[in-house]
Amino acid sequence: MNASMNPPVNRIQATFDRLKSQGRRALIPFITAGDPSLAATVPLLHALVEAGADVLELGVPFSDPMADGPTIQRASERALKQGMTLRGVLAMVAEFRKIDATTPVVLMGYGNPIEAMGWDAFAQRCSEVGVDGVLTVDFPPEESSDAFLHLQRHDIAPIFLLAPTTNAERIRQVAKLARGYVYYVSLKGVTGAGNLDIAGIAAKLPQLREYISLPIGVGFGIRDAETARLVAEVADAVVIGSRIVEEIEASAADSMLDNVKHFVAGVRAALDKEMS
Amino acid sequence: MTYSYPDKGGHFGPYGGIYMAETLIPAVEELCQQYLRFRDDPEFKAEFAHELKHYVGRPSPIYHAKRLSDSLGGAQIYLKREDLNHTGAHKINNAIGQALLARRMGKKRVIAETGAGMHGVATATVAARFGMECVVYMGAEDIQRQAPNVFRMKLLGATVVPVESGSRTLKDACNEAIRDWVTNVETTFYIFGTAAGPHPYPMMVRDFQCVIGDEAKVQMPELIGRQPDAVIACVGGGSNAIGLFHPYIELEGVQIIGVEAGGYGLATGKHAAPLSADAKVGVLHGNKVYLMQDADGQIVETHSISAGLDYPGVGPEHCLLKDLGRAQYVAIADDEALAAFDALCRYEGIIPALESSHALAYAMKIAPALAKDKVLLVNLSGRGDKDMNTVARIKGITL
Numbered sequence: 001m002n003a004s005m006n007p008p009v010n011r012i013q014a015t016f017d018r019l020k021s022q023g024r025r026a027l028i029p030f031i032t033a034g035d036p037s038l039a040a041t042v043p044l045l046h047a048l049v050e051a052g053a054d055v056l057e058l059g060v061p062f063s064d065p066m067a068d069g070p071t072i073q074r075a076s077e078r079a080l081k082q083g084m085t086l087r088g089v090l091a092m093v094a095e096f097r098k099i100d101a102t103t104p105v106v107l108m109g110y111g112n113p114i115e116a117m118g119w120d121a122f123a124q125r126c127s128e129v130g131v132d133g134v135l136t137v138d139f140p141p142e143e144s145s146d147a148f149l150h151l152q153r154h155d156i157a158p159i160f161l162l163a164p165t166t167n168a169e170r171i172r173q174v175a176k177l178a179r180g181y182v183y184y185v186s187l188k189g190v191t192g193a194g195n196l197d198i199a200g201i202a203a204k205l206p207q208l209r210e211y212i213s214l215p216i217g218v219g220f221g222i223r224d225a226e227t228a229r230l231v232a233e234v235a236d237a238v239v240i241g242s243r244i245v246e247e248i249e250a251s252a253a254d255s256m257l258d259n260v261k262h263f264v265a266g267v268r269a270a271l272d273k274e275m276s
Numbered sequence: 277m278t279y280s281y282p283d284k285g286g287h288f289g290p291y292g293g294i295y296m297a298e299t300l301i302p303a304v305e306e307l308c309q310q311y312l313r314f315r316d317d318p319e320f321k322a323e324f325a326h327e328l329k330h331y332v333g334r335p336s337p338i339y340h341a342k343r344l345s346d347s348l349g350g351a352q353i354y355l356k357r358e359d360l361n362h363t364g365a366h367k368i369n370n371a372i373g374q375a376l377l378a379r380r381m382g383k384k385r386v387i388a389e390t391g392a393g394m395h396g397v398a399t400a401t402v403a404a405r406f407g408m409e410c411v412v413y414m415g416a417e418d419i420q421r422q423a424p425n426v427f428r429m430k431l432l433g434a435t436v437v438p439v440e441s442g443s444r445t446l447k448d449a450c451n452e453a454i455r456d457w458v459t460n461v462e463t464t465f466y467i468f469g470t471a472a473g474p475h476p477y478p479m480m481v482r483d484f485q486c487v488i489g490d491e492a493k494v495q496m497p498e499l500i501g502r503q504p505d506a507v508i509a510c511v512g513g514g515s516n517a518i519g520l521f522h523p524y525i526e527l528e529g530v531q532i533i534g535v536e537a538g539g540y541g542l543a544t545g546k547h548a549a550p551l552s553a554d555a556k557v558g559v560l561h562g563n564k565v566y567l568m569q570d571a572d573g574q575i576v577e578t579h580s581i582s583a584g585l586d587y588p589g590v591g592p593e594h595c596l597l598k599d600l601g602r603a604q605y606v607a608i609a610d611d612e613a614l615a616a617f618d619a620l621c622r623y624e625g626i627i628p629a630l631e632s633s634h635a636l637a638y639a640m641k642i643a644p645a646l647a648k649d650k651v652l653l654v655n656l657s658g659r660g661d662k663d664m665n666t667v668a669r670i671k672g673i674t675l
Contacts, residue, residue, distance in 0.1 A: 064448075112558045112569065142294060161297065163298045
């Protein structure tokens with residue numbers, strides 16, 4: 001964890017501490033900023049919190065989202081068509097923070113838009129608007145030392161992915177750099193794919209915990225409340241992305257918030273039932 | 277000059293590297309270990325050399341395009357005839373090398389991305405040759421532009437998957453192939469077509485393509501008693517170019533010129549020439565390179581008449597050679613490439629690929645001002661049969 005003498009109160013850590021004391025698991029929904037419209041995103045974020053989200057992952061759209069499946073790629077294309085930019089996403093977080101000062105927000109996306117803005121300027125702006133963590137899918141620890149220095153200086157948590165294929169040496173490396181939580185990709189494939197291997201996850205997590213003291217979230221391929229409940233039996237947090245983006249995609253404008261809230265609340269109830 | 281790149285992490289100076297999602301890092305690391313293990317293995321090298329000689333038909337000749345040179349009244353243009361390779365382009369050199377490696381790694385399924393279709397055809401060919409399952413991803417736009425190659429791949433037993441996302445061209449085909457690889461990483465070998473992408477691909481593809489320059493270095497003295505004054509090749513990702521250039525880097529008297537796709541002209545922004553246009557450095561498809569992007573870091577749609585050059589990035593070693601000043605990068609517009617295409621057909625009876633026509637066009641542009649004893653070696657990286665539909669359409673002819 002942060003070795004500072006007087007660790008800053010980080011929203012992510014505070015959230016996981018609170019959940020732990022309550023014996024509950026974190027629910028982390030993902031949406032793409034600017035999808036389906038620029039105006040929809042901030043109300044969606046508030047709706048997710050109302051429905052029981054603990055941490056929000058906000059996708060920064062990229063023209064070439066190689067690690068994502070068709071659902072999130074379409075969301076990115078819709079958002080970019082609306083004129084969504086990285087600076088625009090940061091402005092949305094500022095807007096969200098006017099009402100919600102406590103729910104952690106993690107930006108998730110690809111490195112190039114940040115490279116284009118400059119990591120220093122980006123990290124500073126994150127800190128100003130109230131972003132808590134950053135996950136860049138295509139920037140592994142080996143290529144990221146400068147980037148993460150900037151994030152650390154502004155107390156923004158670098159969030160890392162671990163995969164079923166990740167070996168012990170890399171797990172150790174990630175353990176050293178990671179802050180906030182670690183995101184375990186529960187299957188080999190892109191976001192939104194099927195065939196979640198619950199037994200495989202259950203077998204892998206103790207191995208990760210040998211090295212990682214941070215909370216571990218599991219995502220990629222969690223599509224319903226029942227699967228979320230099963231995952232929550234072994235993980236500290238459940239991440240759901242494509243399934244929510246599908247709900248957004250399929251909804252008419254006037255029913256979108258209700259549909260998303262209904263789905264997320266269902267998952268929340270399943271997670272809390274497991275713990276009761 | 278001392279020149280030894282990449283470093284252990286695949287960096288060519290500030291370029292290259294491994295910018296991949298965690299799910300693929302172990303696969304890329306394994307590939308690197310296996311490649312380094314077999315690269316200097318005498319048995320592997322012998323098998324590669326045997327395939328290049330007996331299956332590809334190497335060495336490819338160098339031909340003095342005398343009538344074309346005379347028509348220009350200046351420097352002599354020589355052509356390295358990669359168009360005469362089996363499957364009609366340099367792509368087969370690399371596809372064979374990677375297929376041999378795939379076999380040693382026990383992978384029975386190969387995938388590839390393709391733009392013009394030449395790498396797809398080369399991959400489908402080696403998959404048939406070695407009895408492997410083959411899936412080729414190709415942008416829907418390119419499938420239209422390169423229909424004969426699509427049919428070729430199918431004849432060879434490959435599955436061609438049209439990619440409808442993004443700009444529906446080469447970069448989107450890359451995205452889709454990467455997704456396939458993430459999903460099927462244990463069974464599948466990704467035969468990447470150009471000297472770009474995550475380490476070790478830029479190094480490995482270069483090594484397999486260096487046969488072009490290695491041969492030329494022997495052939496030119498045999499032909500003219502010395503090395504050429506300049507070596508010239510087209511650059512999309514830049515595999516044919518780095519294959520010719522790399523062996524010449526140490527020969528400082530030889531000028532190295534990479535020719536990018538200028539599309540409608542650099543000033544229009546509708547091109548595929550990140551080096552010539554001094555594009556901002558960025559990260560795409562696993563490596564850090566000069567990259568065509570907007571102010572927000574989104575990759576922009578490129579344009580070239582040639583599908584094989586229609587790509588927003590470029591291999592990391594070319595980025596370094598540009599910065600070092602060892603190579604010079606220029607752009608040739610669509611219409612200039614077409615004029616060179618016509619000229620080679622008429623003067624020499626050789627129909628070049630539109631990609632290679634860019635390199636030829638630049639040689640034709642500078643030749644008239646040079647003395648008649650100057651020698652320009654152009655890599656004729658592929659033949660133009662695949663471009664019949666494109667050229668006919670531009671000329672207003674229905675086939």
